[in-house]
Amino acid sequence: MTDDELIWRISGGSGDGIASTSQNFAKALMRSGLNVFTHRHYPSRIRGGHTYTEVRASADPVESRGDGYNFLLALGDSFARNPQEEAVYGNEEIKPLSENLDELREGGVIVYDEGLLDASEIPNFDERVEENNWHVYPLDLRGLARDQGREVMRNTAGVGATCALTGMALDHVQDLMRDAMPEKILEPNLEILQIAYDQVKEEYDVDAPDVSVPTGEHDEEQLLMSGSDAISYGAIDEGCRFIAGYPMTPWTEVFTIMTQNLPKLGGISEQVEDEIAAAALAVGASHAGVKAMSGSSGGGFALMSEPLGLAEMTETPVVLVEAMRAGPSTGMPTKPEQSDLEHVLYTSQGDSQRVVLAPGTVEEAYEQSRLAFRLAYEYQIPSILLYDQKLGGELKNVPKSHFDREPNPTLGKTLSEDALADEPHSPDGKFHRFQHDVEDGVSPRSIPGQKGGRFLATGNEHDPTGHIAESPDNRVAQIDRRTQKLEAIRDDLNQEDTGSYAGPEDAEYGILTFGSQQGTVEEAVGRLNDAGISVKSYGVSDMLPFPTEQVREFVESVDEVLVVEMTASGQFRGLVQKNLGQYGEKLSSLLKYNGNPFEPAEVVDGFEAAIVEGDGDASGHQTTFVPAAGD
Amino acid sequence: MSTFSAIGEEREIDRDEYTPGVEPQPTWCPGCGDFSVLKALKQALPEVGRTPEETLLCTGIGCSGKLNSYLDTYGFHTIHGRSLPVARAAKLANPDLEVIAAGGDGDGYGIGGNHFIHTARENHDMTYIVFNNEIFGLTKGQTSPTSPKGHKSKTQPHGSAKEPIKPLSMSLNAGASYVARTAAVNPNQAKEILIEAIEHDGFAHVDFLTQCPTWNKDARQYVPYIDVNESDDYEFDKTDRVEAAEMMRETEESLYEGEVLTGRFYVDEERPSYGAEKQEIGEMPEEPLAERYWDDDYEWERSHDMFLDKHA
Numbered sequence: 002m003t004d005d006e007l008i009w010r011i012s013g014g015s016g017d018g019i020a021s022t023s024q025n026f027a028k029a030l031m032r033s034g035l036n037v038f039t040h041r042h043y044p045s046r047i048r049g050g051h052t053y054t055e056v057r058a059s060a061d062p063v064e065s066r067g068d069g070y071n072f073l074l075a076l077g078d079s080f081a082r083n084p085q086e087e088a089v090y091g092n093e094e095i096k097p098l099s100e101n102l103d104e105l106r107e108g109g110v111i112v113y114d115e116g117l118l119d120a121s122e123i124p125n126f127d128e129r130v131e132e133n134n135w136h137v138y139p140l141d142l143r144g145l146a147r148d149q150g151r152e153v154m155r156n157t158a159g160v161g162a163t164c165a166l167t168g169m170a171l172d173h174v175q176d177l178m179r180d181a182m183p184e185k186i187l188e189p190n191l192e193i194l195q196i197a198y199d200q201v202k203e204e205y206d207v208d209a210p211d212v213s214v215p216t217g218e219h220d221e222e223q224l225l226m227s228g229s230d231a232i233s234y235g236a237i238d239e240g241c242r243f244i245a246g247y248p249m250t251p252w253t254e255v256f257t258i259m260t261q262n263l264p265k266l267g268g269i270s271e272q273v274e275d276e277i278a279a280a281a282l283a284v285g286a287s288h289a290g291v292k293a294m295s296g297s298s299g300g301g302f303a304l305m306s307e308p309l310g311l312a313e314m315t316e317t318p319v320v321l322v323e324a325m326r327a328g329p330s331t332g333m334p335t336k337p338e339q340s341d342l343e344h345v346l347y348t349s350q351g352d353s354q355r356v357v358l359a360p361g362t363v364e365e366a367y368e369q370s371r372l373a374f375r376l377a378y379e380y381q382i383p384s385i386l387l388y389d390q391k392l393g394g395e396l397k398n399v400p401k402s403h404f405d406r407e408p409n410p411t412l413g414k415t416l417s418e419d420a421l422a423d424e425p426h427s428p429d430g431k432f433h434r435f436q437h438d439v440e441d442g443v444s445p446r447s448i449p450g451q452k453g454g455r456f457l458a459t460g461n462e463h464d465p466t467g468h469i470a471e472s473p474d475n476r477v478a479q480i481d482r483r484t485q486k487l488e489a490i491r492d493d494l495n496q497e498d499t500g501s502y503a504g505p506e507d508a509e510y511g512i513l514t515f516g517s518q519q520g521t522v523e524e525a526v527g528r529l530n531d532a533g534i535s536v537k538s539y540g541v542s543d544m545l546p547f548p549t550e551q552v553r554e555f556v557e558s559v560d561e562v563l564v565v566e567m568t569a570s571g572q573f574r575g576l577v578q579k580n581l582g583q584y585g586e587k588l589s590s591l592l593k594y595n596g597n598p599f600e601p602a603e604v605v606d607g608f609e610a611a612i613v614e615g616d617g618d619a620s621g622h623q624t625t626f627v628p629a630a631g632d
Numbered sequence: 633m634s635t636f637s638a639i640g641e642e643r644e645i646d647r648d649e650y651t652p653g654v655e656p657q658p659t660w661c662p663g664c665g666d667f668s669v670l671k672a673l674k675q676a677l678p679e680v681g682r683t684p685e686e687t688l689l690c691t692g693i694g695c696s697g698k699l700n701s702y703l704d705t706y707g708f709h710t711i712h713g714r715s716l717p718v719a720r721a722a723k724l725a726n727p728d729l730e731v732i733a734a735g736g737d738g739d740g741y742g743i744g745g746n747h748f749i750h751t752a753r754e755n756h757d758m759t760y761i762v763f764n765n766e767i768f769g770l771t772k773g774q775t776s777p778t779s780p781k782g783h784k785s786k787t788q789p790h791g792s793a794k795e796p797i798k799p800l801s802m803s804l805n806a807g808a809s810y811v812a813r814t815a816a817v818n819p820n821q822a823k824e825i826l827i828e829a830i831e832h833d834g835f836a837h838v839d840f841l842t843q844c845p846t847w848n849k850d851a852r853q854y855v856p857y858i859d860v861n862e863s864d865d866y867e868f869d870k871t872d873r874v875e876a877a878e879m880m881r882e883t884e885e886s887l888y889e890g891e892v893l894t895g896r897f898y899v900d901e902e903r904p905s906y907g908a909e910k911q912e913i914g915e916m917p918e919e920p921l922a923e924r925y926w927d928d929d930y931e932w933e934r935s936h937d938m939f940l941d942k943h944a
């Protein structure tokens with residue numbers, strides 16, 4: 002934990018503008034030269050309920066949420082009230098303040114809207130303030146905004162107060178408001194921002210802030226991006242111009258971003274009747290020669306099981322994204338978990354073949370979105386991009402140059418009409434779409450409308466022309482060829498290890514993780530090494546084909562390995578175990594499944610307790626330790 | 633574009649071009665009504681001027697779904713009930729293709745019922761042929777959504793307590809712009825209706841009464857049919873929704889009493905197809921999207937140049 006960081010938590014009710022306010026504030030911090038990372042927490046409801054977003058800012062790179070936070074801006078649940086009837090939905094008046102205190106660091110700052118919140122209603126508030134050396138600033142943010150005629154702009158007043166109390170200049174915030182706000186609301190917002198800023202400066206002596214904004218500088222242009230943005234841009238850059246979907250949190254973010262952008266590129270987006278249709282549409286569009294994707298979250302992805310199998314059997318390229326949330330069933334719609342891993346690996350019947358990639362960071366989300374398309378189209382196989390609500394929704398700064406790459410619209414092994422003429426055909430003129438003997442197992446395809454390329458795609462087993470065929474020899478030849486593709490993909494992926502390593506190479510211990518927990522684990526590894534514990538980490542991002550050799554090497558190179566994941570049953574550890582076929586006695590698990598992602602300190606504590614002290618008591622936080630199992 | 637040169641090719645088309653060579657021979661039972669659909673399609677397609685290679689036939693699962701094993705076009709034999717979503721996406725991706733979807737009554741009105749309603753509602757420019765034999769054929773004779781009330785089968789041993797589905801009314805209400813019914817026993821009408829359906833610019837739904845002599849011996853589809861457009865007893869305006877709806881209601885009720893009324897029940901030439909609507913509002917390119925992937929001169933846009941500044 003560095004002291005030289007601001008972790009600003011803005012809390013209130015859903016509908017309070019928490020998301021947009023925090024996004025703008027994060028961007029202002031980024032523009033001022035800092036590295037930023039956001040973490041959002043919200044309930045599954047439209048109005049009211051307790052929600053917060055943390056914006057972590059530091060001159061050093063940040064790849065994770067922090068441990069706790071040091072600045073609280075507690076707005077009220079204004080939107081939880083029905084203005085007409087003065088009704089309150091639920092009894093949540095003081096939550097934005099009371100709910101958040103446990104994680105506020107010592108010496109932290111509290112700004113709360115005394116127009117809406119009453120600290121005296123919180124048990125032992127004064128004692129806790131004293132104990133923790135908190136600095137409390139009750140401000141009538143609502144009154145201040147109301148005086149300017151816009152009560153809803155309380156959040157802007159809060160940002161103004163934040164800037165005053167942290168020593169942050171207003172210019173970046175003002176610029177952003179000018180960029181983002183329509184004329185009509187811009188002026189009053191700017192005014193409220195300034196008034197709040199001046200008022201706080203005047204009223205309190207804040208020349209030496211209790212918590213200050215660090216200073217930093219970027220050496221190149223930065224962008225503030227979420228995993229969902231990055232996945233969408235990766236798809237676009239890889240030439241995807243067709244998407245079909247049905248809304249489900251949190252996949253809806255990718256669906257929305259793509260839908261807003263595709264028409265500008267002459268692409269097509271379709272919101273359809275259900276997820277079976279959505280995936281089937283993507284398959285149909287791809288069959289007709291377009292780069293296509295669909296996606297969903299757990300329950301919706303379950304419906305895609307059949308079209309997924311159809312894509313596998315017909316060797317139709319398609320990319321499906323799966324945005325995990327806590328399950329089973331509808332589970333916790335707005336809470337992250339990684340427990341759809343096995344679902345995605347094994348869904349759909351038969352000896353099925355697919356690629357599953359799990360990016361760990363926003364940058365990787367872009368790269369692996371592109372990779373998912375490349376592999377799908379080069380190898381004529383469905384690729385699944387598996388991520389979770391955390392990675393999808395978190396924002397972080399990424400250099401713009403990261404995205405400065407060539408587009409890749411190629412469809413893979415498709416044949417021109419000239420080339421089709423030279424390919425094998427049956428006596429009736431049918432093109433051998435599914436030839437047995439081809440390099441990589443990939444038999445080149447034709448596109449409907451091409452001369453000389455006529456074939457049948459079918460979910461039934463079929464012969465080289467595509468006709469339904471059940472002869473044993475053909476069956477074996479076809480299934481062997483389809484399986485062979487996965488080996489070719491494994492070789493392809495091995496050209497360039499997409500996993501992420503941290504810590505000294507010759508470390509004594511190891512931590513394995515996957516997906517969105519990578520950044521948190523890497524931060525924990527840094528701290529453990531600082532504390533004299535020799536540990537390294539490996540964030541695995543290829544789930545299928547699994548990088549068995551790399552993981553084996555990693556496991557063999559250390560004495561013990563902790564597997565960190567957001568599941569209750571240790572699904573990722575199970576996958577490691579299944580692929581390695583041994584080393585069970587070396588692997589123990591640190592699990593978290595309470596709806597929140599790991600904080601770095603939890604990984605540090607869990608590691609120390611489980612591995613160093615060996616007693617496995619990783620509690621204190623809501624984490625669970627599962628010791629090594631033996632082979 | 634030369635890449636899809638089979639599309640729009642004008643030439644004499646021999647019916648036999650749609651016949652796969654030596655193998656495979658149809659596995660349908662002797663006397664199966666499915667043969668009539670196959671034959672009618674083989675007659676209709678050349679008359680419309682559509683070559684096998686510009687035609688994409690998407691089928692579902694069932695005896696009916698085997699259609700594209702015997703009709704040699706570009707084909708996609710999909711999964712049970714899902715021919716429509718696959719077909720309509722192919723049409724959006726390349727509107728120049730002639731897209732036809734086909735399947736059974738279980739496939740289309742049962743498991744695929746949701747897709748049926750929504751495809752009709754969207755009025756995609758395609759033809760949908762449902763082989764209505766009032767039974768599940770391939771899985772050996774279970775009750776289907778169009779089986780009559782009281783129909784007994786191994787899965788409904790006491791006789792079905794359900795009213796059969798009314799497919800014509802369903803598609804009219806959902807928004808199909810062409811709704812017709814024909815019958816296997818009526819090859820000329822079948823061919824004519826298929827020609828019209830394929831040429832129709834919008835969702836053309838053809839409920840094709842096919843007999844299944846193997847599992848549905850009671851079906852009253854062998855009785856003589858009446859063409860409502862030819863008979864003086866059935867005066868109605870097929871372009872008028874209200875009159876069409878009334879005629880459909882009569883038809884769908886009388887079918888199970890043994891009166892087989894066929895013909896064009898609803899024809900709306902005015903309503904633009906979904907693709908046209910989408911182009912109109914700027915949600916779909918004028919040129920077929922699929923062509924772009926073959927255009928060496930096309931400058932593929934990058935997110936870096938187009939969208940990233942708003943994140944700065």
Ligand SMILES: Cc1ncc(C[n+]2csc(CCOP(=O)(O)OP(=O)(O)O)c2C)c(N)n1
Pocket residue numbers: 693694695696697712735736737738739740763765767768769770771776
């Ligand atoms: C998801 C799924 N459920 C069930 C089946 C089994 N199945 C195959 S064909 C069929 C019924 C076909 O009946 P229908 O659509 O009326 O076509 P027909 O065989 O009569 O032409 C069923 C239930 C399947 N293939 N897939």
Ligand code: SF4
Pocket residue numbers: 659660661663664665666695696765769770843844845846847
């Ligand atoms: S079972 Fe019935 S529908 Fe199927 S092929 Fe035989 S007769 Fe035709």
